[in-house]
Amino acid sequence: MVCSKEDPAAISSDKQSFWMQSEPAKPKKETPSLLWGLDPSFLAFAKMYIKDILEMKESRQVQSMFMYKGRPVKQVDILGTVVYKRERENFYNYGGATSHQSTVGGLNLVEKLKKLKELEFQSVRMEIGDVIRVRGHIRVFREQREVVASIYYKVDDPVCDIQISRMLELPYIYRNIYDQPFQVPEQLKPESQEMNNLTFSSLVRQLSEKVKSFLMEGRVENFYQRELETMEPFISMASQPLCLDQENSSCGSTSKQVHHIFRDVLGLLQEKGVIFQKLPNSDKVYHVTDYKKELHEVTIGIIQADCKRQRYAEKGCHFLHILSGVRQVYSPHVTEAVMQRVLDALERNSDIISTMDKFYVAF
Numbered sequence: 459m460v461c462s463k464e465d466p467a468a469i470s471s472d473k474q475s476f477w478m479q480s481e482p483a484k485p486k487k488e489t490p491s492l493l494w495g496l497d498p499s500f501l502a503f504a505k506m507y508i509k510d511i512l513e514m515k516e517s518r519q520v521q522s523m524f525m526y527k528g529r530p531v532k533q534v535d536i537l538g539t540v541v542y543k544r545e546r547e548n549f550y551n552y553g554g555a556t557s558h559q560s561t562v563g564g565l566n567l568v569e570k571l572k573k574l575k576e577l578e579f580q581s582v583r584m585e586i587g588d589v590i591r592v593r594g595h596i597r598v599f600r601e602q603r604e605v606v607a608s609i610y611y612k613v614d615d616p617v618c619d620i621q622i623s624r625m626l627e628l629p630y631i632y633r634n635i636y637d638q639p640f641q642v643p644e645q646l647k648p649e650s651q652e653m654n655n656l657t658f659s660s661l662v663r664q665l666s667e668k669v670k671s672f673l674m675e676g677r678v679e680n681f682y683q684r685e686l687e688t689m690e691p692f693i694s695m696a697s698q699p700l701c702l703d704q705e706n707s708s709c710g711s712t713s714k715q716v717h718h719i720f721r722d723v724l725g726l727l728q729e730k731g732v733i734f735q736k737l738p739n740s741d742k743v744y745h746v747t748d749y750k751k752e753l754h755e756v757t758i759g760i761i762q763a764d765c766k767r768q769r770y771a772e773k774g775c776h777f778l779h780i781l782s783g784v785r786q787v788y789s790p791h792v793t794e795a796v797m798q799r800v801l802d803a804l805e806r807n808s809d810i811i812s813t814m815d816k817f818y819v820a821f
Contacts, residue, residue: 731795774819
């Protein structure tokens with residue numbers, strides 16, 4: 459297998475997948491799942507050796523995700539040689555409802571379709587020894603690791619130009635990307651000088667700004683408190699020795715301190731309308747206001763519907779009227795701060811217009 463470190467692989471055309479037997483690998487420290495989106499290679503098709511695809515461990519955080527040196531890998535790009543194949547007969551289904559033979563350029567449509575299918579079949583039909591390129595996602599099926607192909611095709615490479623190019627490219631990619639440790643963005647790193655002589659309240663304020671920046675820049679839609687409590691940059695900051703104020707002098711152990719700090723951080727962000735809970739008594743999920751599309755759509759719908767009524771046609775809907783409607787339709791726990799943040803975002807996007815102070819219209 460070209461670029462495979464001498465590992466075997468095989469293609470099965472009926473499933474469009476490659477199957478491979480997994481091998482054990484040493485566990486690596488994983489990047490927290492909330493930070494995956496900050497890794498530019500996360501959503502790319504990773505060009506990798508087959509050996510590394512076989513040895514990667516499944517993520518302990520997210521099912522069907524795999525980790526290479528702490529970096530998440532879901533999709534891969536493989537170039538190799540077919541050494542085994544198993545095929546089934548192609549199945550085609552045609553339907554029509556015409557009473558006459560349609561022709562295009564003197565050629566019967568049915569015959570044209572058959573010729574197109576023959577050409578398509580020839581382009582995807584693989585023989586032993588063919589060089590192929592595959593892009594797809596990794597999965598484990600019946601205890602075998604395979605790459606389910608979203609795209610695959612035969613590579614015309616008579617003088618091995620493409621294979622040699624891949625062999626030269628992979629070491630560079632590994633050296634400069636895959637083998638490099640994931641770097642936490644500077645804005646998420648705690649500034650040690652600012653940590654000296656912190657009180658509980660001041661740490662909550664500083665950490666809330668860090669969390670807010672992370673949620674906004676990562677475009678996080680929802681999360682659990684426990685997820686934030688596992689992220690190294692935040693844990694390091696929340697675990698700093700404190701000059702405890704009287705209100706929080708009973709935090710006790712470091713783990714309790716961390717939990718209490720995150721609880722108050724999320725409470726502060728809720729007060730500012732940055733995050734909210736739809737069902738706080740039964741649901742521990744926090745939603746990020748700016749990226750909760752469902753809430754935005756409900757708000758626009760209420761304004762649009764009411765602006766068609768004569769009473770609101772001229773001035774538009776008042777803020778409190780919109781808030782009342784959202785609480786009835788979406789969640790009774792939406793606060794004024796959350797509602798104002800939603801309206802500001804909709805106005806920035808030109809989805810609504812403010813006619814006067816606290817009045818809004820939508821078209």
